[in-house]
Amino acid sequence: MDKINWKLIQALESNGRLSFAELGKLVHLSAPAVAERVRKLEEQGVITGYGARINLEKVGIPITALVECEVYRAKEREFKDLVLGLDEVVDCYNVTGSSAFILKVAVASMSTLDVLLERLIDLSDTKTMMILSNPIKRELPLNAQEASHF
Structure with a gap:
């Protein structure tokens, strides 16, 4: 990975x-040269896709939360299967520590959140944190280039 x-x-x-x-114009190369670089980044799996960022509140889904899930012994496969089928789950992270998973969920109401948590309770202990705001939202850290070895 070079600076360009x-x-x-x-x-x-x-x-x-x-x-x-x-x-x-940003990198001082011709459009065809940039197109070739972007194509190679896509082929290498560096760029994995393009998409719109949606304001969930504007589409009627105003509540987002993080749910820490301490999955019960021998219930991990069942837990994963359940979570895969839950439309409210936006992201699922397998993490270290006592909580094996952290879910980011988006729901239209507190009652919908309550129903979701009830579905998880047979497979895990949960701790829920409401997301108040998202002041930083990016995929790459600002110093990502410094962390790479090129």
């Missing part, structure tokens, strides 16, 4: 709709 690829990745993370010409 890092700049391209950071620009596309901020705005995946930038044209190759606009990206070229």
